[in-house]
Amino acid sequence: MVRFSRTRKNKSARLGLLALAAGLVLTACGGGSDSGTNSGGSTGVDPNAIKPSLVGMQIEGAEVEAWSSAPFGALRLWDNGTAWSQIELSKGNFKWKNLDGALANAESKGMKDVLMVLGTTPTWAASKKTTPVYPPYPGANSAPKNMADWDNWVTQVVQRYKGRISGYEIWNEANLKMFYNGTPAQMADMTKRAYDIIKANDPAAIVVSASPSLRLQSAFDGFYVKYLAELAKLKWPVDVLAMHTYPKADGDPVARGALIKMAKAAITKAGAPATMPVWDTELNYGLAGPGALPANKIKGAKAAGWVVRTYIDNLRYGIERSYWYIWTQKPYSLLGIQAYPGAPAEQGFFAVENWVVGSSFEGCTQTADTVVCNFTRAGQKSVVAWAETGTAAYTAPEGSSLLCDPSAKCSQVAGGAQITLTEIPIRIYLQS
Numbered sequence: 001m002v003r004f005s006r007t008r009k010n011k012s013a014r015l016g017l018l019a020l021a022a023g024l025v026l027t028a029c030g031g032g033s034d035s036g037t038n039s040g041g042s043t044g045v046d047p048n049a050i051k052p053s054l055v056g057m058q059i060e061g062a063e064v065e066a067w068s069s070a071p072f073g074a075l076r077l078w079d080n081g082t083a084w085s086q087i088e089l090s091k092g093n094f095k096w097k098n099l100d101g102a103l104a105n106a107e108s109k110g111m112k113d114v115l116m117v118l119g120t121t122p123t124w125a126a127s128k129k130t131t132p133v134y135p136p137y138p139g140a141n142s143a144p145k146n147m148a149d150w151d152n153w154v155t156q157v158v159q160r161y162k163g164r165i166s167g168y169e170i171w172n173e174a175n176l177k178m179f180y181n182g183t184p185a186q187m188a189d190m191t192k193r194a195y196d197i198i199k200a201n202d203p204a205a206i207v208v209s210a211s212p213s214l215r216l217q218s219a220f221d222g223f224y225v226k227y228l229a230e231l232a233k234l235k236w237p238v239d240v241l242a243m244h245t246y247p248k249a250d251g252d253p254v255a256r257g258a259l260i261k262m263a264k265a266a267i268t269k270a271g272a273p274a275t276m277p278v279w280d281t282e283l284n285y286g287l288a289g290p291g292a293l294p295a296n297k298i299k300g301a302k303a304a305g306w307v308v309r310t311y312i313d314n315l316r317y318g319i320e321r322s323y324w325y326i327w328t329q330k331p332y333s334l335l336g337i338q339a340y341p342g343a344p345a346e347q348g349f350f351a352v353e354n355w356v357v358g359s360s361f362e363g364c365t366q367t368a369d370t371v372v373c374n375f376t377r378a379g380q381k382s383v384v385a386w387a388e389t390g391t392a393a394y395t396a397p398e399g400s401s402l403l404c405d406p407s408a409k410c411s412q413v414a415g416g417a418q419i420t421l422t423e424i425p426i427r428i429y430l431q432s
Contacts, residue, residue: 286336
């Protein structure tokens with residue numbers, strides 16, 4: 001996980017914790033972080049600890065040295081000018097500047113876990129010059145008219161960046177017409193072709209399926225279910241299955257969880273290997289739609305709390321990682337939860353780093369609307385609890401000593417204390 005030093009305000013908060021509860025680790029409230037990057041091999045680390053890659057990020061301007069001030073452990077390249085349609089502008093002529101810049105930036109920050117989206121199709125290679133599409137190049141959502149062009153593109157990328165790009169996602173939101181208007185069978189064929197080329201040239205690289213958006217049931221059923229069936233015929237030429245878990249504009253983490261369950265049920269029904277990981281390669285909340293649903297802005301403590309819940313929900317529902325869309329340097333009106341320096345969501349990512357990453361996950365229980373999840377980190381046991389919706393009564397467990405919220409506000413708490421939970425999670429530290 002990439003880590004950054006915190007502000008004076010947060011340093012003061014950490015010192016205050018020492019006065020509250022001597023003996024608890026310095027990062028108890030989730031407001032601070034140690035220096036340096038994740039080495040992945042330090043002694044004494046729990047081999048079952050939650051990996052930094054649980055938290056993925058997309059970064060606006062990563063190709064021109066922009067970076068996140070919040071901690072994360074995996075980078076996805078999308079909306080960085082790195083799609084096929086933005087690189088091979090004419091047959092055989094490649095503009096590598098943005099991809100070179102994004103990788104150089106990531107490597108300068110110690111980030112080695114980089115996922116690149118291989119689609120979309122350049123206009124010259126498209127079988128249909130359709131518009132409107134995204135990225136805004138006619139035919140970008142088309143299957144190539146000649147699959148040899150796709151083969152050559154994948155070969156060029158993998159050979160050029162062997163050992164520098166750790167994973168390749170075949171296509172972005174292939175069940176939405178603005179991103180892809182070919183057939184599921186064509187996409188499965190492209191997946192198999194890419195898989196064979198990637199494994200022949202960079203066997204260690206991970207191949208991730210084309211991702212579907214889950215918020216439109218008809219689009220999911222009409223494309224992704226059929227795509228899974230085609231992958232099954234080809235004996236599953238992927239290492240990971242992808243999905244995008246944006247709920248509807250009025251959806252919350254509970255709605256996201258329902259979408260995950262729906263998609264995983266379809267994956268199981270299709271006969272995917274039980275051990276195949278599932279990644280959520282793009283998510284946020286509150287985006288307008290479907291239809292006339294207006295955008296929903298999630299602000300303040302709720303934004304930080306939903307970030308925390310999202311990544312703990314990944315552990316509950318068996319999602320290996322999620323890439324947040326998108327870290328920006330200023331507000332971005334499309335998004336329900338803003339992620340930029342100083343935004344409330346930033347504290348949510350720091351809380352995930354200190355509450356979750358590096359901990360052993362010992363499961364969650366849900367009673368009515370009350371969710372309680374158990375963690376151990378460096379011998380320190382803790383619980384994270386919240387109400388799925390509204391409020392819920394909760395009794396602090398025996399041994400409780402300190403209660404913190406995602407913004408690093410902490411107070412002492414004793415076992416047996418009555419607590420009113422809200423949708424914003426709290427962490428309670430337990431004395432051994």
